[in-house]
Amino acid sequence: MPPVIDREKCLGCGVCADVCPLQVFSYHRDKDKVPEVKRPYECWHCNACVLDCRAHAIELRLPLTHMLLYVDADTLKPKDLPVR
Numbered sequence: 001m002p003p004v005i006d007r008e009k010c011l012g013c014g015v016c017a018d019v020c021p022l023q024v025f026s027y028h029r030d031k032d033k034v035p036e037v038k039r040p041y042e043c044w045h046c047n048a049c050v051l052d053c054r055a056h057a058i059e060l061r062l063p064l065t066h067m068l069l070y071v072d073a074d075t076l077k078p079k080d081l082p083v084r
């Protein structure tokens, strides 16, 4: 599932649009308060926008295949991944 922005929490900083490698968001500082999820089908669930959003305004629902790799089935929280 593509990212969903909580409009109430969003600060309008535009960081998510800057960090997204696939230009999923459309954001123009002069006219937009909240970025638009313009190309949701391009999201590859890298999680960069979620991690860099200081307002914690972005929710990203991972596809099942990703959850099997990155989410602990017992707690439904992200697994501790080894640092490489």
Ligand code: SF4
Residues within 6 Å of the ligand: 005, 009, 010, 011, 012, 013, 014, 015, 016, 017, 034, 035, 052, 053, 054, 055, 056, 057, 058
């Ligand atoms: S990084 Fe977060 S606070 Fe900043 S524009 Fe994106 S959703 Fe809003």
Ligand code: SF4
Residues within 6 Å of the ligand: 003, 019, 020, 021, 022, 023, 024, 025, 042, 043, 044, 045, 046, 047, 048, 049, 050, 060
């Ligand atoms: S998860 Fe990655 S690819 Fe998807 S919108 Fe966020 S930064 Fe872009």
